[in-house]
Amino acid sequence: QITLKESGPTLVKPTQTLTLTCTFSGFSLSTSGMGVGWIRQPPGKALEWLALIYWDDDKRYSPSLESRLTIAKDTSKNQVVLIMTNMDPVDTATYYCAHSSTGTTKVPPYYYYYMDVWGRGTTVTVSS
């Protein structure tokens, strides 16, 4: 059974750096095809994908936030960290991490990607 749990500060000040940790179990991030993604949701608003890291350390970022984001994994600890710099009140949101899976079909041949198990989320408020 795959589980994920987000942790980090609940309150940060504007311009500060946010560090969130996703601690997971039930899979290894050294296994081919595995990944962990981060997604956020401002209060009352839609989901927004932020970043994704794969088993081979390939990293992907949302272009609109790429300059402020860093994602990294610690395979031995079963953890993924997301760092977001220069926090602003508009970054107030619930932050989720999720397990990412990759599938493939033969006819026609293509890959497909999906986040199948999510953590409960952690709420971060940005305020002075």
Add this chain to the structure above:
Amino acid sequence: QSMVTQPPSASGTPGQRVTISCSGSRSNIGSNTVNWYQQLPGAAPKLLIYNNNQRPSGVPDRFSGSKSGTSASLAISGLQSEDEADYYCAPWDASLKGWVFGGGTKLTVL
């Protein structure tokens, strides 16, 4: 940045069939697969459909997904009160090399 559009709201009565649309572009829906998520009030999103029309284990077959061109749809048949939730489409986007979420559709069961 790539955009994916959903109607903000949808509604139906118990037992009815409702569909939720998701409109994208060539770089996302047009060339990649679509996932759908259900988010009950106060809860984390839950995967409902992946790879356009596949259901994870445990998801009732009342939920179905389809894709045509740059659009996708989620259909819910035999609507139940517990289906009242927000629904998000999330295609993979080739230009982002990540997912793009639609704005979400709030489903009300009347």
